[in-house]
Amino acid sequence: MHLEYLSHFIRTQQYTTPLNWDEIFQRQAKLAVEIGFGNGEFLVFLAKQKPEYNFVGFETSITSLVKIQKKIQAESLTNIKVALADGRFALREFFKDNSVDEVYTNFPCPWPKKSHQEKRFTNQGFAETLSAVLSFEGTFQLVTDVNWYAEQMKDVLLRTKCFDLVQFTENDKIVVGTRYEKKWLSEGRKTYTVLVKKINHMSVNRWTWEEGWMPHIHLNEVDEQRLLQLSGKVFRDQRGVFVVKYVYTRESEYLLRIVSNEEGFQQRYFISVEREKDGWLVKLDPDAPAYRTPVVKFSVRKIAEVIGS
Ligand SMILES: C[S@@+](CC[C@H](N)C(=O)[O-])C[C@H]1O[C@@H](n2cnc3c(N)ncnc32)[C@H](O)[C@@H]1O
Structure with missing residues (x-):
C-alpha cells in the first residue's frame, strides 16, 4: 500500500537522523511520542487536549496508519505525525538527547515466550534510550493488562538510576480509552500504569548517526x-x-x-x-x-x- 498520499505520514527512511522535528512540524513545540498507537484513540485524544505539543506516533501496522489518518482528518489536527517504524529503534535514532517531553505506550504485546523476549519493551536498551531522549523531568508512561510486564518495566527503568517512580497503580477503570483497554476491562481484567520521570541522563550509541558514508x-x-x-x-x-x-x-x-x-x-x-x-x-x-x-x-x-x- 502507498502511504505517501496520507498527509500526516512521514517516510522516515528519507530523512537524515536525528530528524529535525521543528522543521517537519513547521513550528517549535514540546514533543510527545506514542509507540504502538493501534487505532489511534489515545494519540488523537492527547493531540486535541494539548494543542501546544507536537505528537509523533510509531506503528508497525500499516492498517493502524490508515485508521489514525481518518481520525486526524476528522479532527483537523495539524500536531500529529505518524510513521511506520519500530518504536524502540525510532525513539533512539530519530530524536536528539533531552528532546522528548513525554513517551507513551499502551498495551504493548508482552511477548511472554522466552524466545520472543527481545521484542519486549522491558529491556535495558529501551530503558537507556528513554534516559537519553527524554528531557529532564520528562515522563514515560506504560499502561498494560499484564502485571509481570508492568513489574519488569518498572524494575528495568529504576535499575538505570535515571528515573523516579511517579506512579505504579492497578486500575479497574478507563485510563487511556483505547480499544485494547476497553477489551480487557470488559473481560473483567485489571490494568496497570507505570509512570516514571527522568532524573538523570544517560548517553546511548546511535546506529545511524555516523556521517560520510556513501552507499x-x-x-x-x-x-x-x-x-x-x-x-x-x-x-x-x-x-x-x-x-x-x-x-x-x-x-x-x-x-x-x-x-x-x-x-x-x-x-x-x-x-x-x-x-x-x-x-x-x-x-x-x-x-x-x-x-x-x-x-x-x-x-x-x-x-x-x-x-x-
Ligand atoms: C496490543 S496492540 C495495542 C494498540 C493500542 N495501543 C491499544 O491500546 O489499543 C499493540 C500495538 O503495537 C504495535 N506494535 C508492536 N510492536 C511495535 C513496535 N516495536 N513499534 C511500534 N509499534 C508496535 C502493534 O502493531 C499493535 O498495533
Missing part, C-alpha cells in the same frame, strides 16, 4: 556466476546478520533481496548491482530504502567484496 561501491569487474549463486547465503559480523533472499536479474542489472537482523531489529531492502560505462555500481536500492545501520553498511560492502573479481 555506493564501484567495481571494475563482477563475477556474475558468483553473484547468481548468492541466493540463500547468510553473512554475519559482530553486529548482526543478513540473508540474501533472492537474486533477480534484468538485462545488465541485478537486484538482491536482503533481510537483515541486528539485535532483533529487522529490515527488508534491496541492493542493486548495475553495469555502468566503466564497470559496475553496487548500491542500496532507493525504492525500498533501509536505515543505514551497521549491518546494512556491512551488507553493501560484503556483497561488493564477494562479487568483485
